[in-house]
Amino acid sequence: MKKNQPLPESKVPDIPQKILLGPGPSMVSQRVLKAMMAPMLGYLDADFLDVIDEVSSLLSRVFQTDESLTLALSGTGSAGMEAGLTSLLEPNDTVVMCVYGFFCERMVEMAERVGANVFPVRSEWGKPFPAELLEKELAKHSNVKMVTAVHAETSVGIRQPLEDISRLASEHGALFMVDAVTSLGGSEVAVDRWGIDYCYSASQKCLGCPPGLSPVALSQRAKNVINQRGKRSTSWYLDVGLIANYWENHVYHHTTPVTMILGLREGLRVVLEEGLDSRHTRHARNGAALRAGLEGLGLDLVSPEGYRLNQITPVWIPEGIDDNLVRETLLRDHNIEVGRGLGQFAGKVWRIGLMGESSRSEYVLALLAALEHILPSVGYETPMGAGVTAANRALSEWVSE
Ligand SMILES: Cc1ncc(COP(=O)(O)O)c(C=O)c1O
Numbered sequence: 001m002k003k004n005q006p007l008p009e010s011k012v013p014d015i016p017q018k019i020l021l022g023p024g025p026s027m028v029s030q031r032v033l034k035a036m037m038a039p040m041l042g043y044l045d046a047d048f049l050d051v052i053d054e055v056s057s058l059l060s061r062v063f064q065t066d067e068s069l070t071l072a073l074s075g076t077g078s079a080g081m082e083a084g085l086t087s088l089l090e091p092n093d094t095v096v097m098c099v100y101g102f103f104c105e106r107m108v109e110m111a112e113r114v115g116a117n118v119f120p121v122r123s124e125w126g127k128p129f130p131a132e133l134l135e136k137e138l139a140k141h142s143n144v145k146m147v148t149a150v151h152a153e154t155s156v157g158i159r160q161p162l163e164d165i166s167r168l169a170s171e172h173g174a175l176f177m178v179d180a181v182t183s184l185g186g187s188e189v190a191v192d193r194w195g196i197d198y199c200y201s202a203s204q205k206c207l208g209c210p211p212g213l214s215p216v217a218l219s220q221r222a223k224n225v226i227n228q229r230g231k232r233s234t235s236w237y238l239d240v241g242l243i244a245n246y247w248e249n250h251v252y253h254h255t256t257p258v259t260m261i262l263g264l265r266e267g268l269r270v271v272l273e274e275g276l277d278s279r280h281t282r283h284a285r286n287g288a289a290l291r292a293g294l295e296g297l298g299l300d301l302v303s304p305e306g307y308r309l310n311q312i313t314p315v316w317i318p319e320g321i322d323d324n325l326v327r328e329t330l331l332r333d334h335n336i337e338v339g340r341g342l343g344q345f346a347g348k349v350w351r352i353g354l355m356g357e358s359s360r361s362e363y364v365l366a367l368l369a370a371l372e373h374i375l376p377s378v379g380y381e382t383p384m385g386a387g388v389t390a391a392n393r394a395l396s397e398w399v400s401e
Pocket residue numbers: 023024076077078079081103150152153154155179181182202211
């Protein structure tokens with residue numbers, strides 16, 4: 001390539017606004033985007049360190065913890081997952097993992113790479129994980145270091161109750177690690193009440209920020225385990241002990257993504273100004289309307305009542321209907337993105353996300369109207385207006401529990 005060649009034109013010089021109803025990233029508010037236009041600061045600048053302290057304190061409210069250290073790791077949700085597993089586990093440690101979806105499997109793979117003795121306890125995808133299975137597995141071991149679970153399994157749309165799993169982990173003296181990537185900011189996550197030692201999330205889902213940060217809550221017990229490791233973690237960048245030292249004592253570790261942190265601060269302020277309860281209620285109402293609308297179209301939901309996530313709804317793709325064609329048409333003709341299935345659900349489900357800023361009734365109605373238009377054209381007959389009508393009815397009749 002010659003140095004002085006004219007620049008080719010960008011294919012997408014202006015980024016168009018789309019309606020993001022997939023599994024994340026979700027929509028980002030103007031407030032967050034504006035906060036990210038602030039001038040650059042050094043990561044040890046006194047003003048920025050005040051921002052760091054504020055973000056930590058806002059996070060402790062969102063995670064509902066007075067006891068844990070809260071911080072935001074550089075990286076997406078998988079960084080939070082990997083940081084927890086590499087920092088808390090050492091080779092030959094025993095970890096028992098509750099597995100009922102794609103992201104539970106990702107945790108298993110990471111723990112195996114650490115060299116831990118991994119005991120995955122697998123249950124059927126699309127159903128809540130039965131705590132009795134964990135109880136049986138734990139009874140076989142005398143030295144379990146950690147138990148893991150995913151609170152909101154995005155791949156299957158399951159809200160996994162955590163109380164029994166937490167109790168079992170505690171009865172066996174094990175640490176309890178939880179993936180709250182899809183739940184935080186969209187449904188209750190109570191770190192102290194649920195006895196969670198390491199909880200991680202992601203900025204791009206129900207917190208309404210761009211992807212790139214992984215909020216974490218770390219209990220004192222988990223911190224002690226990290227400080228007393230026999231061997232240092234194989235990951236330097238994701239060593240939670242070193243990162244905690246920056247968040248607590250402002251000791252340099254790596255260059256903090258300043259702009260992302262400013263965006264997260266604003267996103268957390270938006271979350272807390274709305275109020276956690278009101279925000280969860282908004283997600284519940286719009287989730288209920290979406291489910292009513294999809295059922296109005298004659299589609300079948302994957303997860304059973306009582307365990308459904310309001311922020312992501314997997315729905316079975318009707319027999320003979322082209323997965324890609326429907327999703328591509330939604331995006332091209334209606335500007336709406338929805339998600340595809342993962343792992344054993346690939347090609348079998350669509351996953352519709354209503355997370356954070358994306359959880360709005362007008363998006364629910366726009367999606368259902370678009371589906372009413374597209375589905376008959378690809379061979380799935382559905383009465384015109386049935387989805388929108390059912391969703392509108394659910395919205396007007398919705399009563400908070
Ligand atoms: C439950 C869950 N855990 C972990 C991840 C991985 O997060 P990321 O893609 O931000 O790395 C995701 C992503 O969708 C998720 O839904």
